[in-house]
Amino acid sequence: MFFVFGTRRTVAQLAMVVLTCANCRRTAANAVLKTVTKFTLFFVPLFPVRTRYATQCTACGFQQGIDKGQAEQLRQAPPAGGGTNGHAAPGQFPGTRG
Numbered sequence: 001m002f003f004v005f006g007t008r009r010t011v012a013q014l015a016m017v018v019l020t021c022a023n024c025r026r027t028a029a030n031a032v033l034k035t036v037t038k039f040t041l042f043f044v045p046l047f048p049v050r051t052r053y054a055t056q057c058t059a060c061g062f063q064q065g066i067d068k069g070q071a072e073q074l075r076q077a078p079p080a081g082g083g084t085n086g087h088a089a090p091g092q093f094p095g096t097r098g
């Protein structure tokens with residue numbers, strides 16, 4: 001009798017935002033990534049043991065760790081460029097100030 005256990009990492013892209021990269025100093029699209037490490041038993045993922053967030057520069061591939069709050073903020077920021085999976089938001093005009 002033996003157990004096969006380990007961990008498996010899955011990476012999900014939460015959003016695509018425009019940021020200035022800390023590595024290449026370019027203002028480029030950055031993917032907001034969520035990396036979840038799950039405990040597996042017989043290669044079946046059971047429960048998450050670690051969740052990490054990061055941004056990845058599409059210009060140079062540099063990844064920078066961020067915390068969950070930052071990830072949520074970036075996720076709610078307007079998307080970079082456009083042309084994503086057809087989830088185009090209806091036209092929005094800048095709100096009135098004050």
Ligand SMILES: [Zn+2]
Nearest residue numbers: 021024057060
């Ligand atoms: Zn970069």
